[in-house]
Amino acid sequence: MADKDYILNISDRRPTGKYITPILKGLGYTLKNFFSKPITIKYPTERREVSDRWRGLHRLKVDDRGALKCVACGLCAKICPPKAITIVPYEEAGETRYPKEFVIDELRCIFCGFCQEACPKDAIELTKVYDFVDYKREDFIFDIEKLKTPEKYIFNGK
Amino acid sequence: MLEFMTILIIKTLVAFTVSLLIVAYSTWIERKVLGHVQLRHGPRRVGFHGLLQPIADGIKGFFKEELIPDNADKPLFLLAPIISIGAAVTLIVIVPFGDKITIMGHEITLYLTDLDVGILFVLGISTIGSYGGILGGWSSGNKYGVIGGLRGSAQMISYELSLALAVIAVVMVSGSLSLIDIVNSQTGLWNIVKQPFAFVLFIICGLAELNRTPFDMPEAEAELACGFNVEYSSMKFALFFMAEYCHMFVFAALVTTLFLGGWHGPFIDGPHWFFLKCFVIIFFCVWERSTFPRLRYDQVMSFGWKILLPFGLLNILLTGLWMLIFNM
Ligand code: SF4
Ligand code: SF4
Numbered sequence: 240m241a242d243k244d245y246i247l248n249i250s251d252r253r254p255t256g257k258y259i260t261p262i263l264k265g266l267g268y269t270l271k272n273f274f275s276k277p278i279t280i281k282y283p284t285e286r287r288e289v290s291d292r293w294r295g296l297h298r299l300k301v302d303d304r305g306a307l308k309c310v311a312c313g314l315c316a317k318i319c320p321p322k323a324i325t326i327v328p329y330e331e332a333g334e335t336r337y338p339k340e341f342v343i344d345e346l347r348c349i350f351c352g353f354c355q356e357a358c359p360k361d362a363i364e365l366t367k368v369y370d371f372v373d374y375k376r377e378d379f380i381f382d383i384e385k386l387k388t389p390e391k392y393i394f395n396g397k
Numbered sequence: 398m399l400e401f402m403t404i405l406i407i408k409t410l411v412a413f414t415v416s417l418l419i420v421a422y423s424t425w426i427e428r429k430v431l432g433h434v435q436l437r438h439g440p441r442r443v444g445f446h447g448l449l450q451p452i453a454d455g456i457k458g459f460f461k462e463e464l465i466p467d468n469a470d471k472p473l474f475l476l477a478p479i480i481s482i483g484a485a486v487t488l489i490v491i492v493p494f495g496d497k498i499t500i501m502g503h504e505i506t507l508y509l510t511d512l513d514v515g516i517l518f519v520l521g522i523s524t525i526g527s528y529g530g531i532l533g534g535w536s537s538g539n540k541y542g543v544i545g546g547l548r549g550s551a552q553m554i555s556y557e558l559s560l561a562l563a564v565i566a567v568v569m570v571s572g573s574l575s576l577i578d579i580v581n582s583q584t585g586l587w588n589i590v591k592q593p594f595a596f597v598l599f600i601i602c603g604l605a606e607l608n609r610t611p612f613d614m615p616e617a618e619a620e621l622a623c624g625f626n627v628e629y630s631s632m633k634f635a636l637f638f639m640a641e642y643c644h645m646f647v648f649a650a651l652v653t654t655l656f657l658g659g660w661h662g663p664f665i666d667g668p669h670w671f672f673l674k675c676f677v678i679i680f681f682c683v684w685e686r687s688t689f690p691r692l693r694y695d696q697v698m699s700f701g702w703k704i705l706l707p708f709g710l711l712n713i714l715l716t717g718l719w720m721l722i723f724n725m
Contacts, residue, residue, distance in 0.1 A: 262689075269434045269688045278436045 481529025545624025
């Protein structure tokens, strides 16, 4: 592309003497827009579909019996770049190991999804929930109970 | 006498309530229409399609913090919004909503007063209203405010002149200064047909007087950070805002009265035609706002003085010639 194609010569900007038609054209254009369908959506009652690979709020998955799949191996906490995961494991001799405490600080989390990648038991996943809001910082520290039901924290406009 | 007073008081209350409701809801119309022109939805969370939004905004205005800058000229700073809204609301007095009707044996006129010099009264009071903006900008001790106020006064003087010229042409064909007589003179043929140039002139100058885009010099957001009302907060800001929309309603009412035949219309004459026409004009004000960018200050001035003023004078001359030749 030659220079003259995108550098506007100042002489091109001089008034052309045409005023009425451009004004009417402009009014017509805005009126057409007024009667066409808005391209924005009525969030939060309507929401855009996000990608299946969306990385939002975490969910701790449960198995058929309703117990956490997590075995508190600590791999996710280990790989987490901002160290957002804190795990306190619990194990009785001969029993299954499970996390006594599993806390994710959602304000520290950068939603990289490494925890999901690292987990050997497929026990943690990132959901599509992206608009969770609250009033206090403490409310963003998610424990096991909150992590089981991330859908509860979808913003509903209240 | 007592009966007369009662009717007058009720009429005043009704007229002001209706007018101020229209004023409040023209902010809703503005936001909604602007939204849809920009392919958005506009307000829709408060009430059905955001219908309670003006009320919510008003309540919010009351609860906001009042700020008075240290180097403001306090008495004037407090007076400015009052002048603004006072003048704007006073103008409602002359708005002719409709003709005489008879309710329960009483003959009631659907306007508050029929001033013999109605249109002069409008021009005078609306100029006083512009003092509000000028004083507000000047007294707030803010350079953006001062520049906004100065621009406002310059623009007001320039465009008031051409506005008056447009009005004179209408007065010539109608033969009266009273708004009621002007409406009645348009029974068969609206003034927009008799005076198309004056109509265009009136619309352009009216928009300039209203400080609406493309003539929003006094409050050019991008250059002046909102201009004359930059230091105002809370209800004082809301008063300026209301004054602006009140002026818009009065402007719509004036265009209806002077050019669109007031309450006359096909089928049944009556206030519904008046309100319909007002709505169309208010819609136009918003529509053109969403279309045009702001003009440069010197363009506004030279447009006013070099084009509109000669145009207005020529229009008066031609109207005079026309009336002379056809002996109207
Ligand atoms: S998504 Fe990334 S940052 Fe968030 S908890 Fe998992 S590993 Fe840590
Ligand atoms: S990596 Fe998986 S199993 Fe291991 S602690 Fe994290 S969630 Fe639990």
